[in-house]
Amino acid sequence: MAVQTDDPADRWKKTLVPANSTIVEVIRNLEQSGLQIALVVAEDGSLIGTMTDGDIRRGLLRNLDMNSSIEPLIYRSPLVAPPDLVRETVLQIMQANKKNQMPIVDENRRVVGLHVWGELMAPVRRPNLMIIMAGGRGERLKELTKDCPKPLLPVRGKAILEHIIERAKAEGFGRFILAVHYLGHMIEEHFGDGSRFDVQIDYLREESPLGTAGAISLFEARPDAAFVVSNGDVLTDIRYGELLDFHFRHAAAATMAVQRYEWQHPFGVVQTEGVEIVGFEEKPTVRTYVNAGVYVLDPGAFDVLVPGEHCDMPTLFSRMRARGQRTIVYPMHEPWLDVGRVEDLERARNPAQQR
Incomplete structure (x- = not known):
């Protein structure tokens, strides 16, 4: 029989059925879960196979009755996913294989969840707070920020900060805190309480610049769950929800998104041991990870x-x-641009110039 649960996050548990179930029991399971699939499991919770309405209909065409065992109808080679597979990859696999559901199993093949196409396509509502550091002066942008705070500089018809908030909103985030200082009144006038953007926005006001983390200390009451922090000048296609999920999966206390950066040495490098030459490398490429300015704490x-x-x-x-405490990195592959210099702003305004 289906497992009883009222938590929407555990809805997949209703799809679990034992291998000794009958056809009528699986039909009842499909009706109760509404997920169009039954996951047939052994006593230890390991996945044996799956059943759908189509499997049942084929059984009835073979003259099985409602009280017949499902054993000959179980599909025993279903497509499955490991727990740490990111949403984007899951969607690609499901689309390529024309699957609407895909069980999630651990290393022992125990069922730990279920990917459902419709649910993956809809943004998950995130109760977690997102803090955006928007108080910097943007001095490297010279005259451009003399009368306009950097987060309000327009990029393709919208302020930089608008791009960040709208992307996070599409990821299910609805509560934002903007840490403001330089020309902060202009940011508050532009965004207000967030109702114009269908989100909730509050403010932390720095009397003096407190750095990329110091403004967080101004909270009167700390959040009761992990929260995302972003610099107010970072334009990226990062999926903030996946970053948060990655943080949870790795039981981290702090997660830093990092971007791969490559730099080619302009000269040939001589490798030495003492005064001995042991090798040469002609203009090597150095690959490192740089701080992308997005975090989970x-x-x-x-x-x-x-x-x-x-x-x-x-x-x-x-x-x-x-x-x-565990501090980890989240390697990014998505487009990313730190709008810190005039040339960076021009690249942001002209997507063809972005790497």
Whole structure:
């Protein structure tokens, strides 16, 4: 019989049926779950196979009756996914194989979830807070930020900050905190309480610049769940929801999105041991990861922040790591641009120039 649960996140559990079920029991299961698939499991929860309405109809055409065992009807080679497969990849696999459902199984083939096409296509509502650091002066942009805060500079018809909020909203985020300082009143006038954008927006007001992490210390009451933090000048196609899920899957206290950066040395490199030459490398390419300016933090981050004290994110991560808390990276492959210089802004305004 189906497992009883009222939690929408556990809806997949209603699809579980034991291998000794009858056809009528599976029909009842399909009706109750509404997910159009039954997952046939062994006593230890491992996946034996799947059943759909089509399998049942084929059985009835073979003159099986409603009380017949489902054993000969089980599809025993279903497409499955590991728990850490990201949403984008799952959708690609399901689309390529024309699947509307795909069981999620662990290394022991125990069922731990179910991907459903319709649910994957709809944004998951995220109760988690998103904080955007929008207080910087943008001095490298010179005259462009003399009378306009950098997050309000227009890019393809919208302020930079609007692009960030709208992308996060499409990912299911609805609560935002904007940390403002330089010309902050202009940002507040533009976004207000967020109702114009169908989100909720509140503000942290810095009396002096507190760095990329320090403004978080101004919270009167810390969030009760992990929250996303983004610099207010980062344009990216990152999926904020997947970043948050990655943070949870790895049981991290702090997660930093990183972007791969390649730099080619302009000279041939001589490899030495003491005074001995041991090799040569002609203009090698150096590959590193750079901080992408997007993070996930657990509420425990507040324990290493001093209210009103300047603190940058690398310092915050170092403090948390020193306390034995897990700090990890989230490697990005999505387009990303830090709009810090005039040439970066021009690239943002002209997508053809972006890497």
